[in-house]
Amino acid sequence: MLKDYLPFWNQLTQEERTLLESAAQLHSFKKGTIMHRGADDCTGLFLVTSGQLRAFTVSDEGRELTLYRMLDHDLCLFSAPCIMSSIQFDMFVEAEIDTTAYVIPPLVYKNLMDSSFAVAHYTNELMASRFSDVMWLIDQVMNRRLDSRLAALLIEEEQLVGSNTLDITHEQLAKHLGSAREVVTRMLKYLHSEGLVELKRGRVNILDEQRLRKLAGTSLR
Amino acid sequence: MLKDYLPFWNQLTQEERTLLESAAQLHSFKKGTIMHRGADDCTGLFLVTSGQLRAFTVSDEGRELTLYRMLDHDLCLFSAPCIMSSIQFDMFVEAEIDTTAYVIPPLVYKNLMDSSFAVAHYTNELMASRFSDVMWLIDQVMNRRLDSRLAALLIEEEQLVGSNTLDITHEQLAKHLGSAREVVTRMLKYLHSEGLVELKRGRVNILDEQRLRKLAGTSLR
Numbered sequence: 001m002l003k004d005y006l007p008f009w010n011q012l013t014q015e016e017r018t019l020l021e022s023a024a025q026l027h028s029f030k031k032g033t034i035m036h037r038g039a040d041d042c043t044g045l046f047l048v049t050s051g052q053l054r055a056f057t058v059s060d061e062g063r064e065l066t067l068y069r070m071l072d073h074d075l076c077l078f079s080a081p082c083i084m085s086s087i088q089f090d091m092f093v094e095a096e097i098d099t100t101a102y103v104i105p106p107l108v109y110k111n112l113m114d115s116s117f118a119v120a121h122y123t124n125e126l127m128a129s130r131f132s133d134v135m136w137l138i139d140q141v142m143n144r145r146l147d148s149r150l151a152a153l154l155i156e157e158e159q160l161v162g163s164n165t166l167d168i169t170h171e172q173l174a175k176h177l178g179s180a181r182e183v184v185t186r187m188l189k190y191l192h193s194e195g196l197v198e199l200k201r202g203r204v205n206i207l208d209e210q211r212l213r214k215l216a217g218t219s220l221r
Numbered sequence: 222m223l224k225d226y227l228p229f230w231n232q233l234t235q236e237e238r239t240l241l242e243s244a245a246q247l248h249s250f251k252k253g254t255i256m257h258r259g260a261d262d263c264t265g266l267f268l269v270t271s272g273q274l275r276a277f278t279v280s281d282e283g284r285e286l287t288l289y290r291m292l293d294h295d296l297c298l299f300s301a302p303c304i305m306s307s308i309q310f311d312m313f314v315e316a317e318i319d320t321t322a323y324v325i326p327p328l329v330y331k332n333l334m335d336s337s338f339a340v341a342h343y344t345n346e347l348m349a350s351r352f353s354d355v356m357w358l359i360d361q362v363m364n365r366r367l368d369s370r371l372a373a374l375l376i377e378e379e380q381l382v383g384s385n386t387l388d389i390t391h392e393q394l395a396k397h398l399g400s401a402r403e404v405v406t407r408m409l410k411y412l413h414s415e416g417l418v419e420l421k422r423g424r425v426n427i428l429d430e431q432r433l434r435k436l437a438g439t440s441l442r
Contacts, residue, residue, distance in 0.1 A: 057356070057359065057360065059360065059363065059364040060364065061364065063363070063364065065359070065363055084345060084346055084349045085346065086346045086347070086349035086350035086352075086353060087349045087352070087353065088349075088350075088353040089352070089353045089356035089357065091356075113341075113342070113345070114338055114342070117335055117338070117341065120334075120338065120341035120342065120345065121334070121335070121341065123345055124305060124334070124341065124344055124345055124348065125305055125306065125307045126307070127345065127348045127349065127352065128305045128307035128308045128309075128348065129307035129309075130352070131307075131308070131310070131348065131351070131352055131355070132307060132308065132309040132310045134352070134355055134356070134359065135278070135310035135312075135355070136310065137359065138278065138286070138355065138358065138359060138362070139278065139280060141359070141362055141363060142280065142284070142286055142362060142399045143280040143281065143282065143284065178363045
């Protein structure tokens with residue numbers, strides 16, 4: 001039920017609830033679906049009920065960089081850039097695994113922001129939270145070596161799938177990090193030679209999480 | 222007057238206006254003053270009436286990176302991180318030149334956000350705007366060569382001061398770019414040898430803006 005996923009539900013009027021319930025549609029998205037493509041695409045807000053979304057950017061040259069992940073109960077605001085004129089950037093959203101999500105029409109949400117302080121407040125907090133994610137990413141990109149970022153990513157993936165066996169390609173890891181596949185392959189081989197991971201086709205096994213965590217905490221200098 | 226600087230002024234009630242006018246104090250800040258230091262510092266919101274502020278981050282190792290600038294009529298939200306629990310990052314604010322700004326107490330602004338849709342809406346737009354700035358920066362950092370970013374910075378500085386003579390040190394340029402002074406010095410010498418700039422102590426003269434602009438538009442690959 002929609003109400004289980006929206007923290008501001010109890011503060012809505014009956015009229016607002018009815019409107020939201022009739023407007024929001026539950027959809028399924030197959031793994032790999034690109035659900036949102038940049039600032040000109042105003043599909044709606046995705047409210048994840050199960051699955052996993054990845055928000056990412058794509059450079060002029062086609063290089064991807066993962067900004068953050070969204071899991072169940074997370075609301076994706078930037079897939080509805082038309083709700084605010086100041087959202088002036090291109091972000092993409094992909095279903096990383098099979099995902100179900102409510103799609104909330106942009107205008108319905110925009111009207112709620114203008115009629116409910118709870119929604120306006122929630123939206124401000126949500127944006128501040130994403131801002132914090134992106135500020136963390138800037139620090140990583142500017143101040144961490146790529147091997148340290150790769151180690152942190154492998155640990156994050158391990159936590160997301162709940163297993164030390166990661167079904168992920170070097171290409172996918174490179175896309176998360178905004179790097180080239182060749183660079184990631186070289187680093188993985190180094191981690192392998194140090195006994196931290198085991199490499200198989202399309203798979204990375206984490207062998208020594210403790211040393212991987214130590215590497216993830218290493219600064220640039 | 223405060224009302225000339227706040228786009229939502231006309232939508233406030235008389236009571237809200239009176240409260241804001243009695244709470245907001247106009248202060249002067251000398252060039253070089255650090256006006257805000259990280260997430261634990263909740264001084265208040267700065268509303269610039271004249272001058273120039275720089276928002277920046279500092280890495281664990283003390284390396285700075287400029288996020289964006291604020292000029293007159295700009296409101297600095299993140300100098301009051303206690304107004305939203307989701308602001309979980311350390312940002313610093315410096316007066317780059319002598320600056321005057323109203324300081325709005327955090328609680329006064331927070332209450333306005335909860336009582337005025339105009340303020341809540343303005344805050345959402347402002348945050349989306351800063352988010353867009355930071356997304357632009359991520360693209361620059363990930364996908365532009367440092368010489369291209371330096372060229373873009375020199376052009377930005379030229380526009381800010383309204384002159385092709387920039388009184389700025391290599392150290393200051395490095396802090397904007399999140400790089401080391403030695404690296405910037407090497408690049409400036411290269412730009413000098415190519416006839417794009419002239420270098421003097423604490424000063425950079427832009428000689429060929431057109432070629433500098435061309436360099437600023439160059440991609441990483």
